[in-house]
Amino acid sequence: MQPPRILESFDELQLGQEFDFGSITMQLEEILAFARQFDAQPIHLDAVAAAGSIYGGLIASGLHTQSACFGHVIRSRIFEKISMGGSGMEINWPAPVRPGDEINVSLRIESLTPSRSKPDRGIVKHCITGRRVPDGQVLIEIRGVMFAKR
Amino acid sequence: MQPPRILESFDELQLGQEFDFGSITMQLEEILAFARQFDAQPIHLDAVAAAGSIYGGLIASGLHTQSACFGHVIRSRIFEKISMGGSGMEINWPAPVRPGDEINVSLRIESLTPSRSKPDRGIVKHCITGRRVPDGQVLIEIRGVMFAKR
Numbered sequence: 001m002q003p004p005r006i007l008e009s010f011d012e013l014q015l016g017q018e019f020d021f022g023s024i025t026m027q028l029e030e031i032l033a034f035a036r037q038f039d040a041q042p043i044h045l046d047a048v049a050a051a052g053s054i055y056g057g058l059i060a061s062g063l064h065t066q067s068a069c070f071g072h073v074i075r076s077r078i079f080e081k082i083s084m085g086g087s088g089m090e091i092n093w094p095a096p097v098r099p100g101d102e103i104n105v106s107l108r109i110e111s112l113t114p115s116r117s118k119p120d121r122g123i124v125k126h127c128i129t130g131r132r133v134p135d136g137q138v139l140i141e142i143r144g145v146m147f148a149k150r
Numbered sequence: 151m152q153p154p155r156i157l158e159s160f161d162e163l164q165l166g167q168e169f170d171f172g173s174i175t176m177q178l179e180e181i182l183a184f185a186r187q188f189d190a191q192p193i194h195l196d197a198v199a200a201a202g203s204i205y206g207g208l209i210a211s212g213l214h215t216q217s218a219c220f221g222h223v224i225r226s227r228i229f230e231k232i233s234m235g236g237s238g239m240e241i242n243w244p245a246p247v248r249p250g251d252e253i254n255v256s257l258r259i260e261s262l263t264p265s266r267s268k269p270d271r272g273i274v275k276h277c278i279t280g281r282r283v284p285d286g287q288v289l290i291e292i293r294g295v296m297f298a299k300r
Contacts, residue, residue, distance in 0.1 A: 038221035043235065054234055062236065063220060067213050071188035083191065084204055085246075086212065092238045 001106065004076040010122035010148040013109050021105040023133055024072050026060050028099035034064035059096040065103070065140050066091050069130045072105045084121060084147035092141045095132075102133040103140075110143070114150070124148050151256065154226040160272035160298040163259050171255040173283055174222050176210050178249035184214035209246040215253070215290050216241050219280045222255045234271060234297035242291045245282075252283040253290075260293070264300070274298050 001020045007013070035044035039061035042049035050058040073079075097103070111125040123145065130140040151170045157163070185194035189211035192199035200208040223229075247253070261275040273295060280290040 038217040039224055040221070041224060041230070041233065062239070063213075063217050067188040067217065070213060071190070074189055074191060080191070085193065086243070088240070088242045089212070090238070090240045093236070096235075 004073075004078040004107075006077050006080055007082050007148075010082060010112070010114075010124065010150045013112055013124060013148070015109055015112055017109045019076075019078065019107045021072055021076050021107070023102050023104045024068055025102045026065070026068065026097050026099065028058075030068075031058065031060045031064060031099055034067070035061050039063055055096055057098065059098055060101075062091065062093045062097075062140070065093065065097045065130060066142055069103065069105050069128055069140055070142060073107055073128055078107075079146065079148070082148040084149060086144050086146045088145050090143040094138050094141070097139050101139070103130040104133050105130055115147075119150070121147050121149055154223075154228040154257075156227050156230055157232050157298075160232060160262070160264075160274065160300045163262055163274060163298070165259055165262055167259045169226075169228065169257045171222055171226050171257070173252050173254045174218055175252045176215070176218065176247050176249065178208075180218075181208065181210045181214060181249055184217070185211050189213055205246055207248065209248055210251075212241065212243045212247075212290070215243065215247045215280060216292055219253065219255050219278055219290055220292060223257055223278055228257075229296065229298070232298040234299060236294050236296045238295050240293040244288050244291070247289050251289070253280040254283050255280055265297075269300070271297050271299055 001018045004019045043053050043055055044061050047058050107126050107128045110127050113123040115121045125145055128142040132139050151168045154169045193203050193205055193209055194211050197208050257276050257278045260277050263273040265271045275295055278292040282289050
C-alpha cells in the first residue's frame with residue numbers, strides 16, 4: 001500500500017499495486033442532498049420510514065458512496081496525466097453506509113493490457129475499495145476499466 | 151414499452167417487460183456541478199483542455215449520467231412500494247454524453263427469481279438504457295440487481 005502520486009504513464013503501473021487515498025466521511029447533509037437529486041427513496045431521505053425498513057435507519061444512496069469514493073480517487077490527481085476515460089464499471093455494495101461513516105478508500109491494479117491496435121495506450125482494470133473505519137468492513141467495491149496513455 | 155406505474159409486488163413484473171420514462175436533458179451547469187464534486191477531471195470541467203482531448207469537447211462524467219438516469223427512474227416511483235434495495239450494478243458507457251444531450255430512459259426486466267430462503271421477496275435483474283434523442287445512440291446501460299417485496 002502506497003500513497004498516490006501523479007502518474008506519467010501506463011507503464012509505471014504494476015499488477016497488484018495498491019494505493020491508499022486516506023478517508024472520507026459521509027455526512028448526513030450530503031447524503032440527503034445527493035438522494036434528493038439522484039435517488040429520492042425513503043430509505044435515503046426519510047428517517048422515520050428508514051427506521052421501519054430492513055436497514056433500521058437512514059442509509060446513503062449506493063450511487064452516492066460510489067461517486068464519493070471515485071471522486072476522492074480522482075481528486076488525488078493520480079490519473080490526471082494518463083487517463084483517457086473509461087468504458088465500464090461494476091459496483092458491489094456488501095453493507096450499507098450510514099450518516100457519519102468514515103470510509104477508507106484504496107485502489108488495487110487488477111490487470112494491465114497494452115492495446116494491440118493503439119500503441120499509445122494500455123487498458124487498466126482496477127478495483128476501488130471503500131472500507132469502514134475503524135472495523136474494516138467493506139462497504140463498496142468499484143471495478144473499473146480505464147484507457148491510460150503510455 | 152409502457153409508461154411506469156407504482157408497482158405493488160414483485161409478482162406484477164414480467165420477463166422482458168419494458169417501461170419508458172421519457173427523457174432528461176443533461177444541462178451544462180449540472181454537468182459542471184457534478185464533476186466539481188465527484189469527478190474533477192479536465193474533460194468534464196475545462197472546455198479548452200476537453201477540446202484538445204480525444205473527446206473533442208466537454209463530456210459529462212459517466213457517474214453523472216448514471217445518477218441522472220437512475221434518479222429519473224426512481225422519481226417515477228415505479229419501485230417505491232416494492233424495492234428492498236440493491237446489491238450491485240454494472241455500467242457501460244458506449245458513447246460520450248455532451249452538454250445539452252437529451253436522453254430517453256427506459257428499463258427492461260431481464261430476470262425474475264423468487265428468493266428460495268425468503269418467501270417475502272424476489273430478485274429482479276433489470277437494465278436501464280439511456281438513448282440519445284433523436285438518433286437512438288445508446289449512451290449508457292445500467293444493469294442492476296434489486297430485491298423486491300412480494
